[in-house]
Amino acid sequence: MKRTVELKNHQREIYYFRFRLMLSLGFVLLMMLILLLRFAYLQLMKHDYFQTMAESNRIAVVPIVPNRGLILDRNGIVLARNYSGYTLEIASRKVANLEATINELSTLVDIQPKDRKRFKKLLAESRNFDTLPIRNRLSDKEVARFAAQSYRFPGVELKARLFREYPFGEATSHLIGYIGRINEKDIHRLENDDTASNYRGSDYIGKTGLEQRYEKELHGSTGFEQVEVDAGGRAVRALTRSAPKSGNTLRLTLDAKLQEVAANAFGSFRGALVAIDPNNGEILAFISRPGYDPNLFIDGIDSDNWEALNTSLDVPLNNRALRGQYPMGSTLKPFMALAGLYYKRSPTYTINDPGYYTLPGNRHRYRDWKEGGHGKVDMFKSIVVSCDTYYYGLATELGIDRIHSYLSKFGFGKKTGVDMNGEASGLLPSAEWKMKRHKQIWYPGDTVSVGIGQGYNLVTPLQLASATATLANDGVAYRPHFVKQIQRSSGNTPEVKPEPTLDLHIEPQNIDLVKRAMEAVTKPGGTAVRASAGAPYRIAGKTGTAQVIGMKQGEKYDADKINEYNRDHAWFIAFAPAEKPRIALAVLVENGGHGGATAAPIARKVFDYYLLGKIPKPLPASAVKEGDQSD
């Protein structure tokens, strides 16, 4: 009995077990059916959708960035070039923990705190999830180390890329400018110009100088490649390809060696120099001192260097040659003399200089720089000794309207139209201008100070150099320009043949008188004897001094430097050889005191190199700081 119960239990047990097994089988089949329905949904109903997704998954249009054009000087010396190197880039969207990844990377490649700072800055201003460089210019060892470990770093890529380099560095900084990473503003501008598509894949764009002005020529056109890519974005196979077109090469009018000589001639002085071939307006040298190292900017400048450049009292980022505006001082006198001659002032008209000038009916004395005066002064002597009294009278006689009308022909008060962005226009005052600007009528006293280049009048070194070139070329003006030729990959284009922009039709005897007087300036008895001492060619020039209005209230300054920064600016304009000028220039030395002492020796070195091929010996700065005569 007991046994039957047990047996029965056993059978019941098996029965229950098999029942549950059948339930399990049902469950298995049900689940399998669910999978089958899922397949039907994905593979039959939604097939087209996923097919499209898979297609777009695999074909990507990849831009091929063109090589940026080179920049050469007139003799083919390279001023801006590209070299290939490796950069380590991070696709930030693919990396979950940037900080940890960078820490890991720093065990393989040298990553400095400044690299991290720069990366953070780039990250903050990057456009739509770019890949951003954490390190540039990796050494071969670093490349090898990372390559071996790269599987550990998804989203981190080693990229071979062309880097921009400026071999002359500081010497050409304000001229060539630099390229930098494309920012929001650039994108906006590119979109307005409808050129944004040409910049797909490009990281860099010209930011200042010729790199900016000739961006369209230098950039080239972007090529495209249709590629099959994997999920990591790596190209597996190319399908179609349209080759990129390299940027054009700029050949400049600049003489790189002259540029270097001129830059070195400044020593520790701040200032600017522009040298122009008066026969065609070609700019031979273009200096703004101090410069900066343009190579720092290419990959985004680090904050320490940026801070230093921006807070320096010497404002190295300011392009003084193009944008610096200074009173022109006595360098105005030759131009005023031409104006006088044009309006029929006799060259033999002579004044007796007591050392000051008074307006009729007024007792205010306008002082000559030389106490006691220069004695009997005619037009020739007025230039040689830089007689202020003579020009006070001449200006008053001419009146501001005629002065304005004549001087504007030399380009004063307006942009030269040079091929660089951001040029300042200077200021050539008129009664109309004063009314508009200061809501005041023009006083006769205003005219007096304009006559010697003080008061309301501002000029850029480029403008003054251009005006000097026009004078040297007997009144035939050319637009100053930097680019001689744009060499296209399709074949060289002819050189730029500049046409005269204006002929002042100066009477030969008038220009001859002024030029002779300017030559005498550099001879004993003149204000710039040093400029021509021992020179085997003839130099014509004129010194000038621009008064510095003291620093404004509240401006930051270095107490030790305050005296130096309050000193007058020194000018020197010159051309040589005087009889048939091949080079004309304007030199400004900020706080340099007298033009004959500081600016003229710089001009001399430039002439010596350009005309004789002479490389000057470096002079201690103190040697040129001692004064000659005063102005």
Added chain:
Amino acid sequence: MAHLDPVLLLAIGLLMLVSLVVLYSASGGNLMRVFGQFTNILVACVAMWLVANMPLHYLMRSAVPIYIFGMILLVCVALFGDISHGARRWLNIGVATIQPSELMKVAVPLMMAWYFEKHEATLTIKNYFVAALLLLMPVALIVRQPDLGTSILIGASGFYVLFLAGLSWRIMLGMVLMAVASAPFLWSMLHEYQRHRILMLLDPSQDALGQGYHTIQGMIAVGSGGLMGKGYLHGTQTHLEFLPERTTDFIFAVYSEEFGFVGNAILLAMYIFVIGRGFVITANASTYFTRLLAGSITLTFFTYAFVNIGMVSGILPVVGVPLPLVSYGGTSMLTLLLGFGMLMSIHTHKQLVKT
């Protein structure tokens, strides 16, 4: 060869063949990978043959030592295991690193089946609780490693033993209610990435390049396969490396892309064939122990397949469970074939036990 079951052998042999064929494509024509898997299969087959020839009382006797040994290793892992990819799963034993959770896939159903067999005559509710405890201890340790995929599989294998052992419907209903009630607590137990994966299932597009990436790419591969597939070696998702873990957890996507709906249906049929043979063996098993063990092994094998295919086709979260017998990997192949070895032993030794 006496103790091998030819039907089951044929069934799993077909799936292994599929594995080698698909692996060749998934690895981008890498014969080393295929050869590696072939070696895995050979080693696992030897293990299966050994187990199949093992008399059942050997199996029964080994249950407790294996389980205790496994538990000790799991505790060791929790205390001083190696961390890799953010998980503490491996134990460095000097010559090699081992993953004790794999051992538990065999040890847990073995132990539980042994326990029920032991108390067969006087089964009360208390025994179910003890058995559940035998299950929950290792599962809890494995969840904390963290290894969601393995803990699900082991949890399932243990549950199947409980279910087949006749756990009352009322208790099961109570467990379901308890599970629902404790969901917030369990949720807080999960690791961040595990939660993330579950959330991604609801909306994978939210994180298309992060955690949702696996799911999206898997679904694209399956969906773009269509009715007939893109053809062997012609899956773009596979060969352009859009698919992650192509040779392991996501190998089903490769198969599905290249062989389409028809191929999938055939593959499901192959799995049903294996599972069906498992059910036959289970139904015919002679003892309580063997019934429970065979049933658990069979249903766990099903769970393997279902979870993997479900996660690749986007109806389950990505939990890291390989496609049984197809995914590349020596360990999972070994544990699976150990299971099949037991099934064969159960089937071929039953007459001996009966007499």
